[in-house]
Amino acid sequence: MTDLDAQLLAAHASGDKPALVTLYAASADQAGSVDAACFYLTHAYIFALELGHVDTAHLYARLAEHDRV
């Protein structure tokens, strides 16, 4: 398990949604393919959407760039 994976699990366990936005976005940045990146970006975007997070529009735009929303 990578450190990022461990941080994600910890954030899920504690319900730390702002951290989930950040960590899933970081996972997308490290992904090896567009599909993998969009999987993680989707999660980052959904938690951002729920929170009304400042990064929501940016994450939406990243998914839209790949025609995923």
Place this chain on the structure above:
Amino acid sequence: MPQYQSQIDLSSVRRPVATANGLPNAHYTDPDVFKSESLAVLHASWAGLAVAADVPENGDAKPLEFLGIPLLLLRDKDGDVRVFQNICRHRGMILVDSPRKIEGAIRCPYHSWCYSTKGALVSTPHVGGPGYNTHEAIVKDDLGLIEVRSHIWRDVVFINLDSTAEAFEVVNAELIARWHEHTAPLYHGGADSRFALDVTCNWKLAVENYAESYHLPWIHPGLNSYSRLEDHYHIEQPIASSGVRTASGTGTAVGTGAFSGQGTLVYRQLTGDGGATFPDFAGLSDKWDEGAEYVCLYPNVLLAAQREHAYAILLEPIDTNHTIEHVHIYYASPDTDAALRVRNTAQWKDVFEEDIGVVEGMQKGRAAIGFDGGRFSPAMDSPTHCFHDWVAAKMGAQAGA
């Protein structure tokens, strides 16, 4: 034919008060009748669900159940109070399981479909496969939250579950007109001005008791010192004289809104130390200096109009013999004396608790074999008969049959 047709003969309920019987025992004890009556009487009317003060800030969400139906009371991002069915359009999962603020979107806890506070479906993650968040078969515009018709009056959130009622202002035009002076803003007194009473009785018994003043000297003897029985008058808006609509194809008149209750001519304000009182509502004529009215707005909302405070009691029907009474007290100002408010709440709670013994006693009485629903005092019980008559009409019984 009316929309509903009871399997029980209710014709005697619809007779004039002097010869009428009350609703029969099955309307208080039979689970099947409870279900059919819920559809005919509660789903088809404007029923009280909650108060807008339950969701004071934009984004506030409160899950509720009404007749077992999961609902979500929500103040949207623009401040409008809405009622939705509290389920995701995907797999029917409950969306919100406890009161909370929606900061951005409502995220379903199952597969994370997301909805705006106005009910629009805004995101469907992975719906087209991992990382693909759209699918041509899933049209977001068609899959918003299911909104329930709602209307707010005197801060009460009324709902019409089956969407068949006329507009609230049309149905209840008579009471709105009667209380036309009472249009000043109502301010909920807050946490110290709300309480709930869990009562072992059918919800209708709480209406019946509230409607009449006949019981006051016996059940509320403390009122005798200043508010005698003869200082009260009946308030009745029977179904026949309410706004009527015509059931399709038959010409049968089906009444809409109706209400009944009691008024007093000797209302006395609560006074605190040094003679302090709550400020009056603006715009009231002299009539309300010592006048007050207490009305059952059918089916399940009990209201009070007084010069310096008001209240609403929402009857939550749980089962044939179980009701929760939600009491909310309002003032003319958002800044009232806290100690006096607490005294006022305690005073009303004492009064309403005095009624529990009789409504629960009448519920137990409904197990009596052969009870015919009882008779009414033509002089004193007409507001109660007015309600029975309305319920019977809603159940499809014809007057004069």
